[in-house]
Amino acid sequence: xxxxxxxxxxxxxxxxxxxxxxxxxxxxxxxxxxxxxxxxxxxxxxxxxxxxxxxxxxxxxxxxxxxxxxxxxxxxxxxxxxxxxxxxxxxxxxxxxxxxxxxxxxxxxxxxxxxxxxxxxxxxxxxxxxxxxxxxxxxxxxxxxxxxxxxxxxxxxxxxxxxxxxxxxxxxxxxxxxxxxxxxxxxxxxxxxxxxxxxxxxxxxxxxxxxxxxxxxxxxxxxxxxxxxxxxxxxxxxxxxxxxxxxxxxxxxxxxxxxxxxxxxxxxxxxxxxxxxxxxxxxxxxxxxxxxxxxxxxxxxxxxxxxxxxxxxxxxxxxxxxxxxxxxxxxxxxxxxxxxxxxxxxxxxxxxxxxxxxxxxxxxxxxxxxxxxxxxxxxxxxxxxxxxxxxxxxxxxxxxxxxxxxxxxxxxxxxxxxxxxxxxxxxxxxxxxxxxxxxxxxxxxxxxxxxxxxxxxxxxxxxxxxxxxxxxxxxxxxxxxxxxxxxxxxxxxxxxxxxxxxxxxxxxxxxxxxxxxxxxxxxxxxxxxxxxxxxxxxxxxxxx
Numbered sequence: 286x287x288x289x290x291x292x293x294x295x296x297x298x299x300x301x302x303x304x305x306x307x308x309x310x311x312x313x314x315x316x317x318x319x320x321x322x323x324x325x326x327x328x329x330x331x332x333x334x335x336x337x338x339x340x341x342x343x344x345x346x347x348x349x350x351x352x353x354x355x356x357x358x359x360x361x362x363x364x365x366x367x368x369x370x371x372x373x374x375x376x377x378x379x380x381x382x383x384x385x386x387x388x389x390x391x392x393x394x395x396x397x398x399x400x401x402x403x404x405x406x407x408x409x410x411x412x413x414x415x416x417x418x419x420x421x422x423x424x425x426x427x428x429x430x431x432x433x434x435x436x437x438x439x440x441x442x443x444x445x446x447x448x449x450x451x452x453x454x455x456x457x458x459x460x461x462x463x464x465x466x467x468x469x470x471x472x473x474x475x476x477x478x479x480x481x482x483x484x485x486x487x488x489x490x491x492x493x494x495x496x497x498x499x500x501x502x503x504x505x506x507x508x509x510x511x512x513x514x515x516x517x518x519x520x521x522x523x524x525x526x527x528x529x530x531x532x533x534x535x536x537x538x539x540x541x542x543x544x545x546x547x548x549x550x551x552x553x554x555x556x557x558x559x560x561x562x563x564x565x566x567x568x569x570x571x572x573x574x575x576x577x578x579x580x581x582x583x584x585x586x587x588x589x590x591x592x593x594x595x596x597x598x599x600x601x602x603x604x605x606x607x608x609x610x611x612x613x614x615x616x617x618x619x620x621x622x623x624x625x626x627x628x629x630x631x632x633x634x635x636x637x638x639x640x641x642x643x644x645x646x647x648x649x650x651x652x653x654x655x656x657x658x659x660x661x662x663x664x665x666x667x668x669x670x671x672x673x674x675x676x677x678x679x680x681x682x683x684x685x686x687x688x689x690x691x692x693x694x695x696x697x698x699x700x701x702x703x704x705x706x707x708x709x710x711x712x713x714x715x716x717x718x719x720x721x722x723x724x725x726x727x728x729x730x731x732x733x734x735x736x737x738x739x740x741x742x743x744x745x746x747x748x749x750x751x752x753x754x755x756x757x758x759x760x761x762x763x764x765x766x767x768x769x770x771x772x773x774x775x776x777x778x779x780x781x782x783x784x785x786x787x788x789x790x791x792x793x794x795x796x797x798x799x800x801x802x803x804x805x806x807x808x809x810x811x812x813x814x815x816x817x818x819x820x821x822x823x824x825x826x827x828x829x
Contacts, residue, residue: 291500304433370409375472377402424642594740654708659767666760
């Protein structure tokens, strides 16, 4: 049995190992498609399948979420737990099919397997953070994971750049072998991660669940607005607890502890464990996401994931080479190295969510970011139309040198990356997940990520064709979509910042919120009465 770490910093460092390889593999493959070593090793057939190969990672994730959905992600999470799901995804990622591929179909199979690994890990990670990490630090942890994703993308491109210097055909295989290192470390270090208290309670491991809840909370400094609000609520409830203390005398022993436990400490522990247990054993299904009470939450979560993808951040990652063609930069060595600039920008500006996300409103941040991104798209499309070259984004054979308009386009592309990283990226992720109540968050997360991966795959596949046939009109279309998205979010989407799980459940039914809060108080009393039956070998408590 491995010792568990309950330090939030240590937990974050371990799960960020998965973030290093999360989403980066699909951004890495296009850089090899132009290399002579890569095309020679695959008999030049791979070059003809560039668009298809660039989305194989997304297809693999679709196999996890969209095609098999609950059969893999949900069942796996409930069957073996969140931490074990991390390890399963790591094993998938370590698959050697892609490295030892001798034909194009083995290479595609390797991409599909790693796509499944990305899908399993992204779902497991989101659920784990929301179930283990206190609310006051969820934004920080997810931002750090997003930051590790940005670092992973940059590191892979630098490794690719170094691979070019190797003239042998195994250069790209070496790069794919090195990318297994983070997954190997995650596979080993995951043994030291505490399991989700929700999963532990569902498997009747009461002592472990209480231990995780208490020790994780003790290792987190409460300094956010939500924590202060929660503290005030606890102070108000202390008076009610003093009156109820005379009515209930809980008697228990956790994990062989024969010493008497004080009422307040035992009450807090039992209530938390019971809450997680009740949520985990709730008779819920995917159909509940579309019930009369929660279908609006589902529409908001899925809509946010869809909007984040149609903004087309991938355009400035996958196809930045087109912008470099405008600037007459097409050499393999120079292009691959210079295309790391936007990834450096991504790393720098992802620091802002790390510092600020736990203290800012979600919806306002998303609306502001999408509005600026729409302006960037409009300016890029406008400058391309001024250049008046229908083949501008496809070829530069008839162009020589650079011009101010081309530099202007590139500058707005970098601005797009900076704004997206600092506003929409992490904020959209956490908003689309926390809109679901805890009892359905696992299933809601799988649904949201399935829509996200599905849309991501479609956008990645269609972007080259839209650029070719719409040219500058494609960017104007994206700008219009950004404007429409801003209006939809601003008018119809609710704010989730500083809301607890109960308020999230009734976020679209505020008229009945107070009545349901009163009923919830009564259900707490019932839970306290029933808790005595769940505690084994009771002992009398000493009255203070």
